[in-house]
Structure formats: structure tokens, C-alpha cells
Amino acid sequence: xxxxxxxxxxxxxxxxxxxxxxxxxxxxxxxxxxxxxxxxxxxxxxxxxxxxxxxxxxxxxxxxxxxxxxxxxxxxxxxxxxxxxxxxxxxxxxxxxxxxxxxxxxxxxxxxxxxxxxxxxxxxxxxxxxxxxxxxxxxxxxxxxxxxxxxxxxxxxxxxxxxxxxxxxxxxxxxxxxxxxxxxxxxxxxxxxxxxxxxxxxxxxxxxxxxxxxxxxxxxxxxxxxxxxxxxxxxxxxxxxxxxxxxxxxxxxxxxxxxxxxxxxxxxxxxxxxxxxxxxxxxxxxxxxxxxxxxxxxxxxxxxxxxxxxxxxxxxxxxxxxxxxxxxxxxxxxxxxxxxxxxxxxxxxxxxxxxxxxxxxxxxxxxxxxxxxxxxxxxxxxxxxxxxxxxxxxxxxxxxxxxxxxxxxxxxxxxxxxxxxxxxxxxxxxxxxxxxxxxxxxxxxxx
Amino acid sequence: xxxxxxxxxxxxxxxxxxxxxxxxxxxxxxxxxxxxxxxxxxxxxxxxxxxxxxxxxxxxxxxxxxxxxxxxxxxxxxxxxxxxxxxxxxxxxxxxxxxxxxxxxxxxxxxxxxxxxxxxxxxxxxxxxxxxxxxxxxxxxxxxxxxxxxxxxxxxxxxxxxxxxxxxxxxxxxxxxxxxxxxxxxxxxxxxxxxxxxxxxxxxxxxxxxxxxxxxxxxxxxxxxxxxxxxxxxxxxxxxxxxxxxxxxxxxxxxxxxxxxxxxxxxxxxxxxxxxxxxxxxxxxxxxxxxxxxxxxxxxxxxxxxxxxxxxxxxxxxxxxxxxxxxxxxxxxxxx
Numbered sequence: 001x002x003x004x005x006x007x008x009x010x011x012x013x014x015x016x017x018x019x020x021x022x023x024x025x026x027x028x029x030x031x032x033x034x035x036x037x038x039x040x041x042x043x044x045x046x047x048x049x050x051x052x053x054x055x056x057x058x059x060x061x062x063x064x065x066x067x068x069x070x071x072x073x074x075x076x077x078x079x080x081x082x083x084x085x086x087x088x089x090x091x092x093x094x095x096x097x098x099x100x101x102x103x104x105x106x107x108x109x110x111x112x113x114x115x116x117x118x119x120x121x122x123x124x125x126x127x128x129x130x131x132x133x134x135x136x137x138x139x140x141x142x143x144x145x146x147x148x149x150x151x152x153x154x155x156x157x158x159x160x161x162x163x164x165x166x167x168x169x170x171x172x173x174x175x176x177x178x179x180x181x182x183x184x185x186x187x188x189x190x191x192x193x194x195x196x197x198x199x200x201x202x203x204x205x206x207x208x209x210x211x212x213x214x215x216x217x218x219x220x221x222x223x224x225x226x227x228x229x230x231x232x233x234x235x236x237x238x239x240x241x242x243x244x245x246x247x248x249x250x251x252x253x254x255x256x257x258x259x260x261x262x263x264x265x266x267x268x269x270x271x272x273x274x275x276x277x278x279x280x281x282x283x284x285x286x287x288x289x290x291x292x293x294x295x296x297x298x299x300x301x302x303x304x305x306x307x308x309x310x311x312x313x314x315x316x317x318x319x320x321x322x323x324x325x326x327x328x329x330x331x332x333x334x335x336x337x338x339x340x341x342x343x344x345x346x347x348x349x350x351x352x353x354x355x356x357x358x359x360x361x362x363x364x365x366x367x368x369x370x371x372x373x374x375x376x377x378x379x380x381x382x383x384x385x386x387x388x389x390x391x392x393x394x395x396x397x398x399x400x401x402x403x404x405x406x407x408x409x410x411x412x413x414x415x416x417x418x419x420x421x422x423x424x425x426x427x428x429x430x431x432x433x434x435x436x437x438x439x440x441x442x443x444x445x446x447x
Numbered sequence: 448x449x450x451x452x453x454x455x456x457x458x459x460x461x462x463x464x465x466x467x468x469x470x471x472x473x474x475x476x477x478x479x480x481x482x483x484x485x486x487x488x489x490x491x492x493x494x495x496x497x498x499x500x501x502x503x504x505x506x507x508x509x510x511x512x513x514x515x516x517x518x519x520x521x522x523x524x525x526x527x528x529x530x531x532x533x534x535x536x537x538x539x540x541x542x543x544x545x546x547x548x549x550x551x552x553x554x555x556x557x558x559x560x561x562x563x564x565x566x567x568x569x570x571x572x573x574x575x576x577x578x579x580x581x582x583x584x585x586x587x588x589x590x591x592x593x594x595x596x597x598x599x600x601x602x603x604x605x606x607x608x609x610x611x612x613x614x615x616x617x618x619x620x621x622x623x624x625x626x627x628x629x630x631x632x633x634x635x636x637x638x639x640x641x642x643x644x645x646x647x648x649x650x651x652x653x654x655x656x657x658x659x660x661x662x663x664x665x666x667x668x669x670x671x672x673x674x675x676x677x678x679x680x681x682x683x684x685x686x687x688x689x690x691x692x693x694x695x696x697x698x699x700x701x702x703x704x705x706x707x708x709x710x711x712x713x714x715x716x717x718x719x720x721x722x723x724x725x726x727x728x729x730x731x732x733x734x735x736x737x738x739x740x741x742x743x744x745x746x747x748x749x750x751x752x753x754x755x756x757x758x759x760x761x762x763x764x765x766x767x768x769x770x771x772x773x774x775x776x777x778x779x780x781x782x783x
Contacts, residue, residue: 041517043703046508110726111582111699115613141754143590143621148614151635155613196729223582227514227703232730250581253666255705278581278611 028060031075042256042295045231048265055082076296083292087261091270092285094125095216095244101134101180101188103213106247107206107237108221110194113249115145117221117275118191119152120283121247124273125187126158127281134185136176137162138169138209139193149191156280159185169193173209190215197236206241218243219272222263224251230259231266238267248286249275256295329424331380331388338373378406379416391417487512488543495539498531502539506546514703516738523549553741564761565748566692566720572650573657574683574690578676578717579697580709581664584725586615588697588751589659590622591759597626601656606646607632608639608679609663619661625756629653639663639675640682647686660691667712680717695748697723700733707735710743721748724762728752 032053039049059078096102104121106114118135125131135153137160139145146162153160161176173190180188192209195202210218220243222230237243246267248260251274260271271286323329380388382405387393394402394417403410487509495502503524510520527546536542567573575592577585586609593603605623607630609615616632623630631646643660650658662679665672683691696719698706713719727733727750736747747762 037517037521040511041704043705046512050508109701109729111584113582119613142618143625144614144617146614147617148612151613196726198729223699223701225580225699225702225705227701227706227735228512229514229701229730230703233701250666252669253580253705254668254708255703259703 025061028057028075032057032060035075035079038296039258039261042258042297043225043227043230043262044258044295045228045262045265047231048262051265052079052082052086080289080292080296083261083295084289087264087288087291088270090285090287091245092272094129094272097216100184100186101177102186102217103177103215104187104189104217104219105206105209105213105215105241106189106191106219106221107241107243108194109196109223109233110142112194112221112223113275114194114221115139115148115152115191116278117219117247117249117273117283118149118189119156119158119280120275121219121273122158122187122189123156123280124283125189126156131187132185133158133187133189134176134180134183135160136172136188136190138172138176138190140165140167140169140172141193145191145193152280159183169205170208170212173213177213188213197233203236203240210241217245219245219247220263220269221247221249222259224248224257224259224274225253225255226259228262230262234263234267238269243267243269245270245272247271247273247275247283252276252282256297257291258295260291261295329427331383331391331420334420334423335377335380335388338377342373375406375408375412376416379403379408379413382406391420488546492539492543498537498539498542503528510734513734514706514738515734516704516707516742519553519738519741522741523553550737553737568687568689568692572647572655572687572690573692574647574660574687575657575693575695576660576662576680576683576691576717577695577697577723578662578713578719579664580666581612583664583697583699583702584723584751585609585664585697586618586622586661587754588695588723588725588749588759589619589661590626591751591756592749593622593628593659594626594756595759596657597628602654603628603657603659604646604650604653604655605630605659606643606650606661608642608646608661610635610637610639610642611663615661615663640679643679644682644686647683667709673712673716677716693721693748694719695721695723696745697725698735698739700724700727700735700751701729702735707738707742710739710745714743714745719745721746723747723749723751723759725751728758 035056036049036053039052040046044052056075056078059082060075094102094104106118106121108114122133122135125133135149135158137146137149139149146165150160150162152158161172161179163172163175169192176188176190179185190209190213192206193202195206197203218241220234220237222234226233234246246260246263246269248257248271251257263269264271271288271291273283274286276282276284323333379402382402383394387398387402394413399410399413403413406413491502491505491509495505506527507520507524510523511517526549527542530536530545531542534545536545565575577589579585589605593605596603603626605619605628607616607619609619610633613635616635620630620632622628629649631642631649633642633645639662646658646660660679660683662676663672665676667673680691680694694717696710696713698709702709710719710722722736722739722745724733724736724747733750739745740747749759750762752758752760
């Protein structure tokens with residue numbers, strides 16, 4: 001990745017300060033310049049950046065930073081607080097109309113991911129809220145857009161209402177509501193065609209649909225990779241339709257997603273959901289403080305912890321910890337640990353959430369090949385039970401047998417054995433450390 | 448003669464030889480881009496009379512607001528600072544000429560000012576592979592290019608290599624019907640490399656001139672999907688030596704800094720030879736072209752300026768620059 005996180009950016013300035021022990025106004029100015037660049041690189045709109053920087057400067061020049069022992073960390077803290085505040089609280093509630101059905105309209109530019117998000121949202125409503133949504137294909141312009149929604153409907157076994165490409169989108173919406181009432185659907189999600197915010201005719205069409213169906217929610221779907229123009233897009237859609245919320249898509253890419261901040265700042269409307277992958281269940285609630293960290297390139301430790309909590313069996317984890325402490329950790333435990341990690345999702349995704357991992361990925365020797373895990377598994381499974389308990393047993397002829405059994409080479413078997421030994425050593429050090437300096441928490445990897 | 452005069456002359460010369468309609472289309476398509484950019488420049492000049500640090504900082508912002516990459520802008524402004532010092536420029540108006548000259552320099556690159564034509568295979572099948580992240584307009588661009596090539600009298604075949612996204616195959620099929628071009632397709636969920644392979648075989652059997660290969664959108668940080676793309680590329684290479692003759696990365700003009708990461712990763716995986724800049728008819732500035740040109744040296748070959756079949760235009764740096772700065776030029780002329 002071409003981008004450095006804010007922490008990396010501030011590094012050089014901090015180094016200078018360290019030697020002097022006192023922070024001057026000039027130092028703060030230099031630091032805010034780095035903050036400004038980091039935000040611009042993250043695609044935050046330049047106007048929004050300007051406002052933010054002024055606020056940050058005020059706080060930074062005050063006592064908060066200049067009298068702190070760790071000015072670099074303080075600056076980051078201040079920036080993160082300001083970003084989180086600007087992004088508002090967590091709001092992933094979906095409105096309910098007084099009289100069903102509740103109508104949701106999906107709007108946005110071409111290719112933002114409206115149709116996919118429509119499918120995901122319907123899936124979420126059904127699974128998490130126990131609702132019975134009807135999908136409406138009102139994109140009559142793009143070739144095969146209706147087919148796309150119908151295919152999604154089939155995958156999710158959800159009904160899709162369509163009237164072909166000849167019908168008027170306003171009529172389609174009206175008919176769909178009628179049908180929803182007849183068939184007792186409590187939600188109707190209307191997938192509209194992608195359009196440019198400067199296209200007056202098509203924007204009028206949306207206004208017409210809105211006056212006809214009176215939606216409880218209008219979601220603006222925005223590509224997380226959008227640059228400076230996000231502000232114009234969000235502003236136009238909001239002023240013409242008074243949107244109720246934003247869905248940020250394609251956030252599983254490596255974009256910083258500064259557009260989120262810009263949109264929030266100009267419209268004041270909450271970002272409700274984020275698209276985190278191509279599968280229909282990958283629509284998640286939006287977490288402002290995590291987004292703030294992401295924009296600053298500081299990893300997403302909270303998501304990682306949450307994922308771990310979701311997927312790791314607590315009792316097993318405690319057993320494992322006990323084993324580490326008593327040094328009776330074996331290849332069986334190793335295998336167990338691996339399957340736990342695998343449950344948390346693709347390795348690349350996990351690494352993305354770690355602070356500083358952006359840098360690691362740059363190094364070519366860190367290979368995130370899921371297949372490696374499969375190979376390691378095969379090697380361990382080719383060991384006898386005794387060998388797994390007592391790896392020191394494994395001699396040359398046993399290695400050859402294991403290699404043959406797993407279909408890997410002897411050198412790979414060697415490498416794994418070496419890694420296992422290293423791991424054990426590391427565990428020993430860690431447990432010693434914990435015994436020695438109790439109460440001292442882990443230091444953050446940045447700074 | 449002022450710099451703009453030169454540019455204009457150069458532009459009208461090339462104009463005589465090429466399509467007369469192109470500049471008008473550009474002017475129309477880039478209207479939003481141009482007015483907002485030159486408005487801001489003029490505004491900036493009006494507010495700052497003197498060249499100082501604040502002026503440069505704001506200049507940075509004007510450029511960044513057009514999605515020109517941060518690095519490119521920083522380099523550019525640093526150069527301007529030096530230039531201002533060297534020539535002892537104190538008045539912002541005097542700097543205007545230098546700014547525009549530098550911008551055009553980057554847009555045009557070092558040597559090639561002529562539109563970059565697509566590479567053709569003179570003896571046998573020409574293959575173009577389209578790649579990009581999700582939702583940038585790959586399938587639409589292919590449909591438009593198929594129309595364009597057909598107008599030029601070429602026999603075209605398309606291969607529906609996006610077997611993943613719901614409705615993608617049908618979408619290409621509709622474009623096939625619109626343009627009267629045959630589409631080679633498998634069922635959804637099948638191996639994209641196999642579709643492309645069949646596409647090549649079918650195109651060869653029918654004696655086609657050009658095969659356009661669609662692929663599924665993929666985010667550049669998904670290792671597995673990028674490996675899949677690499678496989679598609681290898682299949683094409685193996686079946687037709689020297690192919691694919693162009694690998695076109697489709698970029699959404701509204702994309703911000705991430706476009707650079709896209710260009711970089713796709714180039715590593717699929718050896719991108721050119722860029723199609725889509726959706727340039729909104730308010731997006733397409734400034735990312737500048738950054739990609741400067742940092743990646745990948746030329747832009749086409750721009751998408753609308754939703755109609757004809758709305759794919761060959762990228763002409765001269766016309767693009769002219770469109771972007773037309774208002775600035777008029778001011779200049781009036782001043783003279």
C-alpha cells in the first residue's frame with residue numbers, strides 16, 4: 001500500500017521532539033500538517049479536513065498536548081476523538097412504519113452496490129429482525145439489473161417483484177406496495193437505478209417515487225473508495241431526497257474510507273451499515289470509533305477482538321492458556337488452535353485489523369496463503385499420536401514418513417518442527433514475563 | 448506567444464486531422480469538471496495577490512479536491528515553490544501560467560501527445576482483457592467498445608468471464624443483442640478461465656478480429672481472486688502467443704486515492720497496459736488520471752462520458768487538457 005498510517009507519519013516529528021523534552025508551537029504546527037496529509041490521503045474532503053485541523057490545532061496548542069509527556073500519542077488521541085465525535089454515535093436501527101409495510105428506498109450512483117446491498121439488507125431483516133421483506137426491481141435502465149435482483153432473491157429464497165424493463169419505475173413502486181399489502185409483507189425494499197446526482201430527469205423520478213410510496217427510510221449507497229467528489233454526491237442526493245441514512249459499500253477493500261467522514265460532515269446523516277464482502281450475509285453495523293482508526297491507518301483492534309470473542313470457545317482458550325503456562329503444549333493443541341483461528345475468517349482480513357499490519361503486508365515474505373494452513377494441517381495429521389505429544393521423537397526416517405503421508409517435502413516438515421519449537425520458546429518467555437512484571441499491560445505497537 | 452496559445456494551436460492542428468466531433472464531446476462531458484476547476488483557480492488568484500505559504504497551501508487543496516494524488520500534488524507544489532523563488536515571482540497572476548504549464552506536462556507525459564491507439568494483432572485474433580474492482584463499469588465499457596469496433600468494421604466476439612456476480616452474464620448478453628455481437632457464455636458459477644478458453648476457441652473458429660474478455664469485479668486486496676485473474680491471464684497467454692494485446696483496467700472517475708492502489712496491484716497481477724476512465728460525466732474531476740500518469744506511467748486509453756453506446760471516447764490528452772483549461776485560456780486571451 002502506498003499510504004502510511006498517521007502514526008508512521010508522525011514518527012519523524014516525534015523523534016525530533018524527543019531529544020528536547022519540550023514541545024513548541026512550531027512542533028505542533030508540524031504535527032498538524034502531517035495529520036492534514038494523512039486525512040487527505042484517506043480521501044477525506046479538503047473542506048472537512050480544514051475544519052477538523054482548526055479544531056485539532058486549538059486543542060493541541062492548549063495544554064492537552066504540549067504539556068503531555070507523550071505528545072505524539074496525545075495528538076493521535078485528540079485526532080481520533082475529534083473524528084469519532086464527528087462521525088456520531090452508532091445507529092443501525094431500521095425504521096418501522098406505523099402501518100405496514102415499511103418502505104425502504106435504495107439510491108445512489110452507478111456501481112455503488114445498490115442491488116447487492118438490497119439483497120443483503122433483506123437478508124438482515126429476515127435473519128436478525130424476523131421480518132418478511134419484498135424486494136422490488138425498479139432499475140429498468142441498466143441491462144440485466146432485474147435479473148441480478150431476481151438471482152439474489154432466488155439465492156436467499158426471498159420474493160422479488162418486477163414488471164420488466166418497459167414499465168415506469170414509479171408504477172412499479174406503486175404496484176409493489178399494493179402487492180406487499182395483499183401478501184402481508186412487513187418490509188418493501190425498492191432497488192432503484194444508479195444515476196448521476198447531476199441528472200435532473202432521473203433525480204426527478206426518485207422524487208416522484210418518494211412522494212408516491214412515502215418511504216420510512218431512504219438509504220444512500222456509497223462506494224467506500226469514493227474520493228473528494230463524495231461530498232457533492234451526498235449533498236445533491238440529500239438536498240433532493242432528504243435521505244435518512246447511508247450505507248458504505250466495499251469496505252472490505254484496502255481503502256481508508258475517508259468518504260465516510262465527508263458524507264457525515266456535509267449531510268449530518270448517520271452511516272448505518274457497511275458492506276464487508278461479496279456474500280449476502282456480509283452487511284454489518286457501522287462503528288464510528290473503528291472507522292476513525294481505519295481512516296488514520298491504525299488498524300481495527302476492536303473488530304478483531306470482537307471476532308475472536310464470537311468464534312473462540314472460552315473454555316478451550318483457558319485450557320490452552322493453562323497448557324502454555326505448564327509447557328505441555330503439543331501438536332494436538334497446535335491443530336486445535338489453528339482451527340479456532342480459521343473460524344475467525346480469512347487470514348488477510350484478520351491481518352488488516354491489526355495496527356501496523358499495513359506495513360507487514362508490504363513485505364513480500366509474509367505470505368497470506370490460506371493453503372499453507374492446509375499443508376501444516378496435513379503434516380500434523382500425518383504424525384502418530386505419540387509424535388504429536390512428543391515431537392522430539394521425530395527422527396529422519398519418521399520425517400520421511402510424515403512427508404510422504406502428507407504429500408509435502410521433508411524440508412517443510414523440518415520447517416514446521418522448527419516453528420513449533422520457536423513457538424514454545426516464545427511461550428516460555430511470555431509466561432516468565434507475566435510472572436515477573438505483573439500488572440503491566442501490553443504496550444501498543446504504534447509509537 | 449503565451450503557453451495557452453501554443454496549446455490551442457497544437458490542439459487545432461491535431462484537430463484537423465482527427466475527428467471534428469471529439470473536442471465538442473469532451474467539452475460537453477467535462478463541463479462540470481472544467482468549470483469547477485477553473486472557478487476555483489480564478490477564485491484563488493483573486494483572493495491571493497501575493498505568493499506566500501498560505502497561497503501554496505490553498506493551491507494544494509484546489510488540486511487535491513480534483514482527486515489528484517497527494518504525492519503528485521506535493522511534488523508539483525514543491526516544484527512551484529522553487530520556481531517562484533528562482534524567477535522571483537511575487538504576484539500570483541504571474542504564477543498562473545507556470546501552474547498550468549506544469550499540469551499539462553504531467554497530463555501529457557514526456558513523449559506521447561497523440562491519442563494512444565489500442566494495439567492490434569495484424570495476423571490473427573486480437574484479445575483485450577478487462578479488469579477492475581466491483582462496480583466500475585467493466586461490462587458497460589466492453590459493450591461500448593464492442594459497438595465502436597463493430598462500427599469500424601471489425602468482427603467482434605465477447606466472452607462472459609464474470610461468472611460470479613448475479614446477472615452479470617445476462618448483462619453482457621443484453622449488450623450483445625444491442626450491438627449484434629456474439630457472446631460466449633457458461634453458466635453462473637463456472638470457472639472463468641474455462642469461459643475465456645472457450646471464447647478464444649470460438650473466436651478463432653469464427654474468424655473474428657477481436658475478442659473482448661469480461662471478468663468479475665474484484666477488490667485488489669483479495670489474494671485468491673487476484674490469483675484467479677492471474678490464471679485467466681495465463682490461459683490467454685498460452686492459447687494465443689502475444690495475447691492479451693491489451694489489458695484494460697477500468698477505473699471509476701469518482702474513485703479517490705485508492706485508484707492508485709488498484710492500478711498498482713492490477714498491474715502486478717495482470718500486466719495492465721491501459722486505463723478506461725468511466726463515469727467522467729458526473730462532477731468527479733478525474734484528477735486521478737494525473738496521479739496515475741505521474742506515478743504509474745500507465746496511459747489512459749478511453750473515457751466513458753455517458754450511458755449511450757457511443758459514449759466511449761478515445762482519450763486524447765490534448766482534448767482533455769483543452770477541455771479542462773478552456774476557461775482559463777479564454778481569460779488569458781482576453782487579458783492579452
